[in-house]
Every structure is written in C-alpha cells, then in structure tokens.
Amino acid sequence: MNTDSDGAASDIDESIVSIDEVRAAAERIRGRVVRTPLLPFPNGDPHRPLWLKPESLQPTGAFKLRGAYNKILAVRDDARARGIVAHSSGNHAQAVAWVARDLGIHAVIVIPDTAPQVKVRAVLELGAEVELVPFADRTTRAVDLAASRGYVMVPPYDDRDIVAGAGTIGLEIAEDLPDVDVVFVPVSGGGLISGVATALKQIRPSVAVIGVEPELAADAAESFRMGHRQRWPDEAVGSTIADGLRVTSVGDINWTHIARFVDDIVTVTEDEIRDAVARLARRARLVVEPSGAVTLAAYLRRGPSGDGHKQVAVISGGNVDPELFTDLLRAHHATDRPF
Amino acid sequence: MNTDSDGAASDIDESIVSIDEVRAAAERIRGRVVRTPLLPFPNGDPHRPLWLKPESLQPTGAFKLRGAYNKILAVRDDARARGIVAHSSGNHAQAVAWVARDLGIHAVIVIPDTAPQVKVRAVLELGAEVELVPFADRTTRAVDLAASRGYVMVPPYDDRDIVAGAGTIGLEIAEDLPDVDVVFVPVSGGGLISGVATALKQIRPSVAVIGVEPELAADAAESFRMGHRQRWPDEAVGSTIADGLRVTSVGDINWTHIARFVDDIVTVTEDEIRDAVARLARRARLVVEPSGAVTLAAYLRRGPSGDGHKQVAVISGGNVDPELFTDLLRAHHATDRPF
Numbered sequence: 001m002n003t004d005s006d007g008a009a010s011d012i013d014e015s016i017v018s019i020d021e022v023r024a025a026a027e028r029i030r031g032r033v034v035r036t037p038l039l040p041f042p043n044g045d046p047h048r049p050l051w052l053k054p055e056s057l058q059p060t061g062a063f064k065l066r067g068a069y070n071k072i073l074a075v076r077d078d079a080r081a082r083g084i085v086a087h088s089s090g091n092h093a094q095a096v097a098w099v100a101r102d103l104g105i106h107a108v109i110v111i112p113d114t115a116p117q118v119k120v121r122a123v124l125e126l127g128a129e130v131e132l133v134p135f136a137d138r139t140t141r142a143v144d145l146a147a148s149r150g151y152v153m154v155p156p157y158d159d160r161d162i163v164a165g166a167g168t169i170g171l172e173i174a175e176d177l178p179d180v181d182v183v184f185v186p187v188s189g190g191g192l193i194s195g196v197a198t199a200l201k202q203i204r205p206s207v208a209v210i211g212v213e214p215e216l217a218a219d220a221a222e223s224f225r226m227g228h229r230q231r232w233p234d235e236a237v238g239s240t241i242a243d244g245l246r247v248t249s250v251g252d253i254n255w256t257h258i259a260r261f262v263d264d265i266v267t268v269t270e271d272e273i274r275d276a277v278a279r280l281a282r283r284a285r286l287v288v289e290p291s292g293a294v295t296l297a298a299y300l301r302r303g304p305s306g307d308g309h310k311q312v313a314v315i316s317g318g319n320v321d322p323e324l325f326t327d328l329l330r331a332h333h334a335t336d337r338p339f
Numbered sequence: 340m341n342t343d344s345d346g347a348a349s350d351i352d353e354s355i356v357s358i359d360e361v362r363a364a365a366e367r368i369r370g371r372v373v374r375t376p377l378l379p380f381p382n383g384d385p386h387r388p389l390w391l392k393p394e395s396l397q398p399t400g401a402f403k404l405r406g407a408y409n410k411i412l413a414v415r416d417d418a419r420a421r422g423i424v425a426h427s428s429g430n431h432a433q434a435v436a437w438v439a440r441d442l443g444i445h446a447v448i449v450i451p452d453t454a455p456q457v458k459v460r461a462v463l464e465l466g467a468e469v470e471l472v473p474f475a476d477r478t479t480r481a482v483d484l485a486a487s488r489g490y491v492m493v494p495p496y497d498d499r500d501i502v503a504g505a506g507t508i509g510l511e512i513a514e515d516l517p518d519v520d521v522v523f524v525p526v527s528g529g530g531l532i533s534g535v536a537t538a539l540k541q542i543r544p545s546v547a548v549i550g551v552e553p554e555l556a557a558d559a560a561e562s563f564r565m566g567h568r569q570r571w572p573d574e575a576v577g578s579t580i581a582d583g584l585r586v587t588s589v590g591d592i593n594w595t596h597i598a599r600f601v602d603d604i605v606t607v608t609e610d611e612i613r614d615a616v617a618r619l620a621r622r623a624r625l626v627v628e629p630s631g632a633v634t635l636a637a638y639l640r641r642g643p644s645g646d647g648h649k650q651v652a653v654i655s656g657g658n659v660d661p662e663l664f665t666d667l668l669r670a671h672h673a674t675d676r677p678f
Contacts, residue, residue: 034378042398059378285396287624287625318624322668322672323672326669332661
C-alpha cells in the first residue's frame with residue numbers, strides 16, 4: 001500500500017495509470033491545452049446540479065489534444081524527429097496533426113473513409129499528410145507505416161500516456177469541484193473514461209464514474225454487465241449518429257481501468273442524443289458533436305437517483321458537421337418543447 | 340501620483356474606477372460567476388494570434404452577471420431586501436433576475452417590447468416579475484418603480500459597481516496573458532469597455548483597447564472621433580442585427596472612462612457581424628449572439644496592423660434567437676467560403 005500526495009490510501013498496481021503519472025501529464029501539457037472551466041448548467045435539476053466540462057473548447061475541438069500532447073512530448077526528440085503516425089475517426093487525427101504542427105514534426109494520419117468530411121478537411125488544413133483507407137484497414141495501415149518508415153505510433157486510446165493525458169480532465173474536475181459526487185463520461189475506445197476514472201478515484205474514492213454509450217454502439221455497456229470484454233461488429237456500431245463513439249471494443253489498458261474504477265455504463269437513444277445537442281446549443285451556448293452530448297442525455301434520462309448531489313458531464317468534443325448541426329437545431333425548434 | 344500594487348505608476352483621479360475597486364469586485368463575485376478561460380482562436384492570423392474571452396459561457400449567457408453580482412452584493416442587506424429593479428434590452432435583465440433568485444430577492448425587470456422573445460422568456464423562467472414597455476419609456480418606468488416601491492435600482496452600465504464588475508474581465512485577461520497587446524471590446528452603453536479598459540490600463544498601460552460598434556449604431560465611434568459625446572436616435576440604432584448594442588449613447592461614467600483609456604472605436608458591417616457569428620460556431624464551437632461577435636469581425640477586418648502581436652476579442656454574450664442563429668449558419672454554409 002502506498003499513499004498519494006493527497007494522503008488518500010491506495011493499493012494501485014502497476015497495470016493502472018497512477019495519479020503521479022496524471023500529475024506529470026498535467027505538468028507536461030500545461031499552457032499547451034485549454035484549462036477548461038466547469039460550467040454550471042442553468043437548466044439542470046436543482047436537487048442534483050450539473051456542471052459541464054467543455055472539452056469542445058480545446059483548439060482542435062476535443063479532449064484528444066491532452067493525450068496527444070502527453071504522448072508525443074514523452075517520446076525522445078530523436079525518435080519523434082522521423083515523424084509520427086496515427087489512425088483515427090477524426091478527433092484524435094486533428095489532435096495529432098495539431099501537436100505535430102506545433103512541434104514541427106511530420107505527421108501521417110490514417111483516416112477511415114467513413115469519417116465526416118469536416119474532420120478530414122480539418123486535418124489537411126493543419127498540414128498533416130492524410131491516407132484515406134477502408135474502415136477495417138485503419139489499424140494495419142498505421143502499423144505498417146510505423147514499421148516501414150520508422151514513425152512513432154500515437155495510438156488513439158490503448159496507451160498509458162494517452163490515458164494519463166485524458167486523466168488531467170479528472171484532475172481538473174477534482175480541483176474545481178472537490179466534493180463532486182457523479183461524473184458522466186462518454187465511452188468509445190475507453191481512453192477518456194480510463195483517464196478520468198483513474199484520476200478521480202485515486203483522489204476521491206467515493207465519486208461515481210458513469211460511462212455513457214449510444215444504444216447502437218453499446219459494446220462497453222454489455223462488457224460491463226457481463227464482466228468481460230465484448231466486441232461488436234463494425235456494421236453494428238456504424239449506425240449511431242455519434243460518429244466518435246463507433247468503436248467496436250474498448251482497448252486492453254482501458255478495459256483494465258473500466259473494470260476496476262467505473263461504477264456503471266449506461267446507454268442513450270439516438271433521439272436523446274439529438275435532443276442533447278440542441279439543448280447544449282440553446283442553454284449552454286456550446287456547439288457540441290453528438291458523441292460529446294451523450295453525457296447530458298444520460299443525466300437528463302436518469303432523473304432523480306441515489307447517486308448523489310453534485311454531478312458533472314464531460315463534453316468530449318464539438319466537431320459536428322455544420323449541416324447536421326443546423327438540422328438538429330431546426331428539428332428541436334419545430335417541437336417547441338420547453339428546454 | 341500613486342502606485343498600484345503591480346508597481347505601475349498611475350495618476351488616477353476619483354472619477355475613475357480604480358484597480359482596487361476592480362480587485363474588490365473580483366473577490367466579491369468569486370465562485371458566483373464563471374472564471375472564463377482565454378481560448379486560442381485556431382484560424383486567426385499567425386502574425387497576430389487571437390484569443391477569445393468567451394463571456395457567453397456565463398450561466399445567463401453574458402458578461403452582465405459580473406456587474407449585477409457586484410452591484411447587488413455591495414448594497415446593504417436591509418436595502419436590497421425590499422427588492423430590486425432594472426431595465427434592459429435583455430442580457431442585463433437575465434443577469435439581475437439570476438442574481439435575485441440566487442440571493443432570494445424580489446426583482447422587477449422593465450423590458451422594452453422590442454426585445455427578442457427568447458430573452459423575455461429567459462427572465463420569466465428565472466422567476467422575476469416582467470414589465471414590457473415601449474422602448475422610449477424603459478428608463479422612466481424603472482426609476483418610477485424604484486421611487487414608489489423603495490426598490491434598489493440596478494443600472495445597466497452607468498454605475499461604478501457595474502463598471503468594476505465588468506472590469507474583472509480585464510483583470511482576468513491580464514492574469515492569463517500578461518503580455519497582451521490589443522483587446523477588442525463591444526461598445527453599447529459602455530459598461531463593459533469602461534471596466535475592461537480601466538483594469539487593463541492600470542495594470543499594463545501599453546495595451547491598446549479598441550471599442551467595436553456596428554456601423555448602424557456607431558454613436559460611440561462618432562463621439563470618440565469628435566471628442567465629445569453624441570446621441571443617436573432610437574430609430575437609427577434599432578436597425579442593427581446586434582440587438583444588445585442598440586443603445587443611443589454611452590453613459591456619463593462610461594464616457595469619462597472611454598475618453599481617458601480607449602485607443603480607438605471601430606465599426607463593422609452587418610454582413611461582417613453575420614459572418615463572425617458563423618465562424619465562431621464553426622471554428623470556436625461557441626454559440627454567440629451578433630453583439631458578442633462584433634469583436635471577431637473587427638479583428639478579421641483590420642488585417643495586419645501595427646497594433647502589436649497578441650490580441651484578445653471579448654465575446655460578450657451568446658443569447659441569440661435560435662431561428663436567427665440557424666439562419667446565419669445556413670447562409671454561411673451556402674457561400675461555401677473557406678473559414
């Protein structure tokens with residue numbers, strides 16, 4: 001048993017990203033990412049007030065910048081000088097391209113040809129080389145490039161440095177709202193929730209960390225219920241509007257953290273996701289992508305619960321296709337429902 | 340001559356809100372308003388990088404919460420217990436209603452019947468009593484209520500405590516970006532720019548503070564050029580899309596601060612304002628009202644200048660009518676111009 005710097009007892013084994021690794025990540029990325037505030041959500045339930053952690057306000061529009069900076073800054077200069085490679089459905093791609101430009105490194109991004117056009121264009125604008133490949137080939141192509149050209153691979157989630165980078169979000173939540181009771185986190189490959197959960201639980205073991213997935217891509221929720229990891233077919237997860245959460249299975253490191261630290265994984269419907277995007281625009285003045293809005297949807301669906309008082313929804317990103325975004329807002333006006 | 344706590348020389352007279360008053364306001368409102376971050380704008384000119392100060396993220400969607408809290412908390416408990424009254428075109432109304440609910444005070448808000456419906460509804464939802472009056476009667480009706488019912492008047496801008504509250508924005512900019520060179524601020528009644536300018540200039544005299552108005556409501560720009568205060572007719576200023584900037588003249592205290600501290604007041608067109616709203620949604624993932632977007636419009640219009648390197652645009656609010664907002668986004672997609 002060891003004791004972390006806040007004095008909380010812990011018996012963390014080496015397979016778990018430690019709070020010290022998260023704190024080191026926070027030092028490494030300081031001043032390079034936005035220290036996002038907690039925003040009180042003005043239309044929450046007063047008996048369980050909600051704060052938003054708007055990672056959509058990072059300059060690339062998503063939390064992924066934290067892990068990408070932490071990973072790339074942790075690599076030796078001579079290794080990363082040859083170049084870096086990543087594969088991603090979008091937000092990780094932009095993050096890696098941003099970091100590469102900032103640090104003057106050549107980056108190749110392998111993007112599935114199913115990704116929204118807005119995300120592909122954003123990567124190109126950042127000066128990265130893009131390879132569009134069929135969805136199923138994305139990982140092998142990136143691995144090939146790393147091997148053949150000697151590039152450093154920057155994995156999207158199944159990596160200690162990526163998890164520690166995401167963990168800085170948990171650290172900031174604990175700093176800004178020390179008596180937080182419940183934190184909702186979107187689940188895709190599991191990088192975000194692994195980091196947030198390991199940071200929060202090592203600082204405040206009583207907090208409940210709730211993962212959120214679309215019903216249409218609920219591999220992690222099913223895994224959690226069954227107690228071992230499930231994989232869903234590509235075709236199944238591809239149908240949710242939440243394009244950032246179309247991952248078929250969580251990663252190895254990520255599953256270890258989820259099994260150990262996460263209290264529940266809940267699902268939300270496509271309609272609930274659409275509604276949450278519109279509410280976030282109207283009531284929190286945030287442009288949020290469907291994947292980032294699942295946490296508000298989960299908060300709204302759960303209603304009064306025994307989870308506790310002070311709740312936080314991590315809003316993971318804001319890179320929504322402009323046409324889709326205006327469609328969602330217009331559909332919401334048409335219902336004329338009170339927010 | 341006296342010296343402020345940062346050691347900068349100043350010869351501030353008593354008509355000017357001092358940096359100590361701004362610091363006292365910051366203490367008073369701490370934890371009640373959002374400490375907004377500076378957000379790097381990813382599509383600015385790299386030779387004069389831009390940060391956004393997004394006051395649209397306050398829980399009522401505008402900077403006005405800072406002045407309202409500072410004013411109302413500065414009044415004696417027994418005086419404010421009778422109630423408070425304010426008149427406003429919208430964002431000040433929501434701020435006063437929010438503070439009144441938070442502190443358990445009865446509030447009457449006098450709103451011009453030209454205000455957007457979305458803003459009126461928001462005040463009602465906060466539990467305040469609303470009186471809709473013709474635009475020209477707004478001030479006299481509020482003064483009457485204060486006199487007849489013994490309410491404390493919370494003026495929208497022409498008040499030291501309101502200016503000091505807005506000044507906390509300048510204080511935060513100086514804390515987060517100590518070597519800031521240029522700050523753009525929307526000008527309506529002048530409360531926001533008075534506060535921001537007095538705080539910044541007393542901390543960093545070399546900073547340039549640039550006011551921004553719509554061409555269609557450019558009374559302050561004209562006043563600044565002529566060296567004495569001008570008033571524009573209600574009918575003239577009412578035609579700009581920037582409904583928060585439809586004020587016919589800046590206030591007394593505000594003019595004193597503008598004449599002393601502001602370096603220039605520039606104007607932007609209606610098209611430039613519409614374009615800036617869409618860019619802020621797409622590139623900064625912020626829902627911003629036209630009045631709040633004038634500063635980005637001014638930054639984009641000015642192009643390379645001798646003003647200096649590090650620039651900040653204060654984004655004053657995000658309470659845009661939902662239909663107007665989607666119209667602006669759709670019009671922008673239709674042009675298919677690169678952002």
